[in-house]
Amino acid sequence: MSDAIDLLLNTSLWASVLRIATPLIFGVLGALLCERSGVLNLGIEGIMTMGAMSGWLAVYMGAPLLVGLMIAALCGAAMGLLHAMLTVPLGLSQHVSGLGITLFASALAYYLYRLLVEVGDLPPTIEAFQPLNVPGLSDIPILGPILFSQALPTYLALFAVAAMAYVLARTPLGLAIRMTGENPHAVEAQGLNPIRIRIGAVVAGSALMAVGGAFLTTTAFNSFFPGMVQGRGWICIALVVFASWRPGKALIGAVLFSFFDAYQLRLQTAIEGVPYQLFLMAPYVLSIVALVLVARRAEVPAALMAPYRRGER
């Protein structure tokens, strides 16, 4: 038992928290942006898979790492556009369309990977993002390795949180997006086009999700394999609710979740005699518990999942 407490004081645990949180931060921001405009995007799991595959493939074929992230974002945006066209102008069920996108995007990612990559006994690898030491700051004891020795995408994720919070809360664009999620008829009355705003938000949100997926193959690991997203997309959907649709709280949620995930990984080896599956279950169970705790006071965007048709209520 004292081992379990020792683990908590270990810097490498805390350093891994932000690393584990990075794909979730991108994913939860993407899901949040879609939902703030009124569209639930259950395509997230497949879009992250597509991002993981396409970003990795671009680098494998010779592109620089950052270009890989951009390719992933583009592929995610394309999938997002498909979801947006089905759910916004056509007004189809966001649940069913989203699941369809998840099935389609992951199947397409696996198909293209098998088609384009020669897989031997071991999956081929790329040169992944390395930890970037911020000069001066990374030498600070304890805090240095935790906060300032992360890979570039992790810093990008933190920047994205600040940018999303600023855009949503302080800019006319953010106001329009939030208003579209609350009352699209009012947006129309203001002379703006709620259909376009929703399509834009879903496309941009999906691009963010895909970058989260690409983090897995370009930073956390250096190869792609089927099933690697492992429900992280669904966790993000839960985190959005937990965060009451706010970027700052989403960051806190993702970090909290990742802390438990990092801790259970280490506990698996520290505590013997307990089946490892119980530890692996903990993050999923925790997500459900968190949902139950916040569900009562969730401030759901009022027009979430309500398709907007001009002149129809």
Place this chain on the structure above:
Amino acid sequence: MMRLERRTHVPLYLVVIAPLAAIFIALLLAAGLIAAAGVNPLTAYGEMLTGALGSRLSITEMLTRATPLIFTGLAAAVAFRARLWNIGGEGQFFVGALVTAWIGHSLGVPGWIGIPLLMLAGMAAGAALLAGPAYLRLRFGVDEVVTTLLLNFIVILFVGLMIEGPMRDPLAFGWPSSVPVDGDFRLPDLIPRTRLHIGLLFAIAAAGAVWLILARTVFGAETRAAGLNASAAAFAGISLPRTIMGVALLSGALAGLAGSVEVMGVTAGVTTTMSPGFGYAGIVVAMLAALHPAGVVAAAVFVATVFVGADAMSRATGVPSFIADVIVALCLLTMIVALLFTTYRVRR
């Protein structure tokens, strides 16, 4: 400016044409991906057809694959009709399978009593697993999409825990497997010397039963009302919580039954790889069937044909077998668009 206008009456020919058109367009789109693999799409689709329907053996394999899909398709159709988004078919399939293997390993009764008992046990397990998320939605307003999805991961881990621990089969080598059900509880073959078992008949009977429940009972009418307009249904005096919970129990039971029948009919023991996504594919089956029980049987046969055929086609041409998942997912997307045009018409 084009706009959509709701049809007051949906002609029958549209109901039949919609899924066929959706499948045709999905196959057309997937043809591009097959061509990208350097294979003539017509050759590939030909190989798929012969692979799934070309011989007696391949037809029985396809129907064996269709059996659990009918159950999971029914599970999704029942739930989606009432707008209960049960995405947990995969988890419910596995708890049904696990409970069946667990009880069926050492149950000391004759087969004709044991098989129905084990099916009931599988149904109870699936129903119980979906009752949780349904309760959380009704009591706390927790979205069941996320909870049922997360439960799939929890259940798969739990299955792994059980088959590596308390339910481990000491005689299984290689991948861990649970203890098998007793030989008395293996479902009889429908056609000798094939894997096709009488579970197919159970599945078709289940489709008939679900159709009867939905079309001819008060409960069926209530679920339809709850799905069409929840507040109007409540205003008409239908207890929404009771209806939703009833739907959840029925839907979960059907998915649990899929696992139970698969264990007794095909695998005998439970492994974590025994389902190639039956729960998720059930959602596609239900949508292709436009949520109609009779359509579910046809749609399950179609999806099974794609999966079994794609394996054979992949061996013959080298096109990755993931093309089956692509085709099935594309069918789901084209089908929801096709359904839109059966309920709405385009007006200029």
